[in-house]
Amino acid sequence: MHTQINLVQGSLGQKRLEDILEPSVGQCLSLNLTSFLNGRQIIFSNGESRLVPLEGWAHRNRQPCTTLTTIQPLKEETPIVGIDSSSIQVAETEEGVLYAAKSGIAIATQGQIQAHFKIGPILFYLSEDTLKHSELDHRITKLILFDSESAKRLIRVRVERAIQLELSQHFAGAILLVDGSLRASVFEHTGYTLRKVVENCSIYKNTVAGISKSTRLRILDKVSLPLTKIKAPGFIDVNLIIKSLVRNINGDSLLVKFGNGYTSPILRVDIASANGNKDTSLGKILGNDSIARGYPETLQLAHHISTFTGTEVSCLKSHILNKYNVVELVSEDIRKKLLGSILI
Amino acid sequence: MKILYKNNTDELILLALKSDTARKGDYLLIHDQKSNKRIIVQIYNEEYLSSQSLIEDIVKDEVIVASSIENLHDPLDIGTLSRMIRDARLFKAKIRASIDSESKFSNEITWLPSRVYSKINRMKISEINNLVNRTGLYSIRLGSSGLDEEQFEIYAEDLDGKLNIVTGKKESGKSHLSKILIKTLVEYGAFVIVFDLNNEYGGLAWNGNGTLSTLHEQVTILEPGEGLKFSLDYCGKAAISSMLKNALDMPAASLREFFRIWDWLENKNTLDMEALGNAINTWNTNELVRDALISRFHAISSSGLFVGTLNTSDDGLRFEELVSKKQGLALIMNLGKAMPVVRRMIVELVLTKVVELLEKGIIPPIFLFAEEAHLYIRDTYWEDIITRMRHFGIYTTFITNQPDAISDSVYRQVDNIFLFNFTNDTDLDKISKVSLADNETVKSIVRTLPQRQCLVIGKVVHDLPMVVKITSADIMALGQTKTFFKTGSRAQDISSVSQIQ
Numbered sequence: 001m002h003t004q005i006n007l008v009q010g011s012l013g014q015k016r017l018e019d020i021l022e023p024s025v026g027q028c029l030s031l032n033l034t035s036f037l038n039g040r041q042i043i044f045s046n047g048e049s050r051l052v053p054l055e056g057w058a059h060r061n062r063q064p065c066t067t068l069t070t071i072q073p074l075k076e077e078t079p080i081v082g083i084d085s086s087s088i089q090v091a092e093t094e095e096g097v098l099y100a101a102k103s104g105i106a107i108a109t110q111g112q113i114q115a116h117f118k119i120g121p122i123l124f125y126l127s128e129d130t131l132k133h134s135e136l137d138h139r140i141t142k143l144i145l146f147d148s149e150s151a152k153r154l155i156r157v158r159v160e161r162a163i164q165l166e167l168s169q170h171f172a173g174a175i176l177l178v179d180g181s182l183r184a185s186v187f188e189h190t191g192y193t194l195r196k197v198v199e200n201c202s203i204y205k206n207t208v209a210g211i212s213k214s215t216r217l218r219i220l221d222k223v224s225l226p227l228t229k230i231k232a233p234g235f236i237d238v239n240l241i242i243k244s245l246v247r248n249i250n251g252d253s254l255l256v257k258f259g260n261g262y263t264s265p266i267l268r269v270d271i272a273s274a275n276g277n278k279d280t281s282l283g284k285i286l287g288n289d290s291i292a293r294g295y296p297e298t299l300q301l302a303h304h305i306s307t308f309t310g311t312e313v314s315c316l317k318s319h320i321l322n323k324y325n326v327v328e329l330v331s332e333d334i335r336k337k338l339l340g341s342i343l344i
Numbered sequence: 345m346k347i348l349y350k351n352n353t354d355e356l357i358l359l360a361l362k363s364d365t366a367r368k369g370d371y372l373l374i375h376d377q378k379s380n381k382r383i384i385v386q387i388y389n390e391e392y393l394s395s396q397s398l399i400e401d402i403v404k405d406e407v408i409v410a411s412s413i414e415n416l417h418d419p420l421d422i423g424t425l426s427r428m429i430r431d432a433r434l435f436k437a438k439i440r441a442s443i444d445s446e447s448k449f450s451n452e453i454t455w456l457p458s459r460v461y462s463k464i465n466r467m468k469i470s471e472i473n474n475l476v477n478r479t480g481l482y483s484i485r486l487g488s489s490g491l492d493e494e495q496f497e498i499y500a501e502d503l504d505g506k507l508n509i510v511t512g513k514k515e516s517g518k519s520h521l522s523k524i525l526i527k528t529l530v531e532y533g534a535f536v537i538v539f540d541l542n543n544e545y546g547g548l549a550w551n552g553n554g555t556l557s558t559l560h561e562q563v564t565i566l567e568p569g570e571g572l573k574f575s576l577d578y579c580g581k582a583a584i585s586s587m588l589k590n591a592l593d594m595p596a597a598s599l600r601e602f603f604r605i606w607d608w609l610e611n612k613n614t615l616d617m618e619a620l621g622n623a624i625n626t627w628n629t630n631e632l633v634r635d636a637l638i639s640r641f642h643a644i645s646s647s648g649l650f651v652g653t654l655n656t657s658d659d660g661l662r663f664e665e666l667v668s669k670k671q672g673l674a675l676i677m678n679l680g681k682a683m684p685v686v687r688r689m690i691v692e693l694v695l696t697k698v699v700e701l702l703e704k705g706i707i708p709p710i711f712l713f714a715e716e717a718h719l720y721i722r723d724t725y726w727e728d729i730i731t732r733m734r735h736f737g738i739y740t741t742f743i744t745n746q747p748d749a750i751s752d753s754v755y756r757q758v759d760n761i762f763l764f765n766f767t768n769d770t771d772l773d774k775i776s777k778v779s780l781a782d783n784e785t786v787k788s789i790v791r792t793l794p795q796r797q798c799l800v801i802g803k804v805v806h807d808l809p810m811v812v813k814i815t816s817a818d819i820m821a822l823g824q825t826k827t828f829f830k831t832g833s834r835a836q837d838i839s840s841v842s843q844i845q
Binding site: 106107112113114115116117118119120121122123301304305309310312314316318319 | 395397400401404412413414415416417418419420421422429430
């Protein structure tokens with residue numbers, strides 16, 4: 001036995017390991033870091049959310065040519081409606097999974113939140129039986145049955161679209177703010193698509209804007225540099241860049257700084273204005289919503305309303321146990337069990 | 345309600361929802377239905393069920409609700425459940441007793457009830473009384489107890505031969521309870537002596553509306569010089585010497601000379617105040633001793649506590665005569681207007697004489713109610729009262745708003761404590777250390793007791809502390825503090841002054 005271990009140790013020396021990795025990795029991914037990292041600016045990732053440098057990347061040699069427009073707050077009374085939703089997995093049965101969704105709507109005018117709506121929690125049970133009669137594509141059905149993240153996304157998208165569609169025809173001359181981009185989703189119901197929301201907005205003279213807190217498109221970091229040089233709110237049109245990289249985007253794409261300060265966050269905004277005037281729509285947002293830490297307060301409030309609290313999750317579980325005659329089984333975290341933990 | 349966990353050796357933490365009605369002091373019966381055994385616990389504290397996330401949720405919701413008008417669409421009605429959780433409480437309960445499967449009651453608890461199979465119910469006073477077999481012939485109705493305001497009574501037998509303390513902060517209801525105790529004891533034919541510092545117990549003779557009470561004939565109010573007057577020979581040498589020594593601090597040498605004079609007058613059958621004064625003035629003795637005797641004689645004389653001469657029809661107060669005439673008697677000694685030294689003289693005389701009469705079996709045992717006794721009873725007397733005098737038949741109830749004025753040795757002998765509200769930490773610390781109940785119960789319950797509610801601890805409740813709401817009594821209120829602003833004429837004066845200005 002010892003001989004075998006020694007043999008393995010001998011044959012897997014440093015050089016040998018490099019030889020093993022080289023054909024697979026080295027040809028496309030260089031392992032020589034020194035020459036690439038030398039003198040570079042760096043921020044360390046936290047493994048979860050995307051971080052950006054507080055004062056931008058300082059030395060840019062090649063800045064794309066962009067036009068910066070400042071935004072002036074417009075005091076013209078316009079309802080700003082923030083919509084957000086969340087979904088969680090609550091329980092699992094042998095056949096399917098129980099999810100819960102919550103939505104929040106916050107309405108502001110003239111810099112004040114006027115009202116908010118708390119919708120939910122609503123329970124959804126996704127199993128082969130419940131999805132049998134849905135008009136979902138069978139590939140999507142398979143996906144959401146096996147991947148809970150996709151299932152949560154489907155629920156969130158469908159709930160949000162229903163609310164957005166309703167609001168888009170309920171208001172006239174309002175601005176609907178939604179969390180995330182205005183990109184059509186494969187999870188949308190054919191009758192409740194983002195396109196229909198935009199169409200309704202156009203009919204009822206509403207504007208819809210999708211505000212993304214972060215973007216995976218690294219090029220936008222470079223483009224946004226001029227916005228960090230001015231203190232006032234402003235925007236840069238990035239429609240061409242976005243449209244060349246991403247399909248199915250509704251409206252025009254902008255990089256917007258809502259806050260008043262050099263370090264205020266720069267957000268990607270997809271906007272479909274009723275009259276096509278982006279300056280006016282952004283000005284109305286500044287004039288009618290209050291901007292806290294560079295983000296519209298209606299969206300902040302809608303987010304807080306729509307997130308699940310620990311108490312709500314406990315209540316949901318208790319509701320399920322009480323109402324549906326289910327039997328709770330003792331469960332275990334298999335990952336925790338297998339990996340154990342090293343207490344220090 | 346559900347058992348959550350056991351905290352200390354004798355404490356259970358119970359989870360209660362808003363609908364579970366119980367309050368501090370209430371007794372709960374935990375019935376373990378598997379083992380058919382029961383545990384009696386008493387709630388002594390109530391807290392919110394709290395966790396960091398719950399507090400965060402509440403704060404978050406509050407901020408959201410405060411920011412704008414809220415509109416809810418909650419199809420599953422989860423909000424109701426959420427509110428239930430937010431309103432859930434933890435009852436801290438002390439284990440007081442257990443009842444085994446053969447219904448045997450015991451104060452020793454060596455088992456734990458099941459969290460799953462236990463049923464928890466609030467106990468009625470009558471149920472507790474049945475369990476501990478708390479009965480008697482002479483009930484004293486103190487008031488009500490528990491959420492259902494059940495009638496609560498103690499039994500005079502449990503005060504008989506016992507040492508009791510009634511304590512609480514000012515105006516918490518101590519005197520009111522004492523009056524109820526005295527009234528009922530007298531109704532049952534007991535003899536009660538009250539050292540009344542605020543001249544308020546005389547109100548027992550009248551109803552609240554000023555008419556004569558049923559006890560009117562049985563209440564005798566005595567004041568120094570007015571009824572509270574003794575002849576020297578009735579007091580006897582022992583009582584007088586005790587008074588001179590302890591109340592008037594007479595030195596031993598002077599005391600010896602005083603006894604010689606006393607014996608001389610006694611042999612001549614001329615022992616009265618007049619003769620005593622003359623004898624002291626003409627007695628052949630050291631001048632310093634004479635001065636000491638003269639100063640004490642003047643103190644005695646001016647106190648008005650003694651009959652002047654033998655030749656009057658006034659024999660002075662004779663306890664045995666008062667007792668023999670009446671079935672039940674409240675002897676109220678008004679000390680409110682008396683000088684501190686006179687108070688001490690009265691207490692020395694009365695207690696020494698009563699002990700003497702009890703020793704000889706001339707009078708039956710008496711109940712003594714002493715208000716703020718530390719103001720007129722010397723330190724060394726306390727032990728005498730709680731040890732020796734108890735055996736002769738003086739059963740004392742101390743009424744005080746200063747729990748630290750009573751020594752620990754008294755607390756160790758005490759049988760019953762009636763605890764009214766205390767908010768002062770020093771007082772609570774003192775009373776919780778020495779009382780018959782555990783520290784946590786006393787501190788938690790007593791701190792929040794409203795006026796006229798007390799925690800009864802001791803033999804009267806068979807060592808199961810009870811929170812009692814003392815009933816109102818139809819007794820004339822006397823001894824109220826004279827105030828400046830409540831006087832009508834004063835108010836008139838002020839208004840006329842302001843008109844002039």
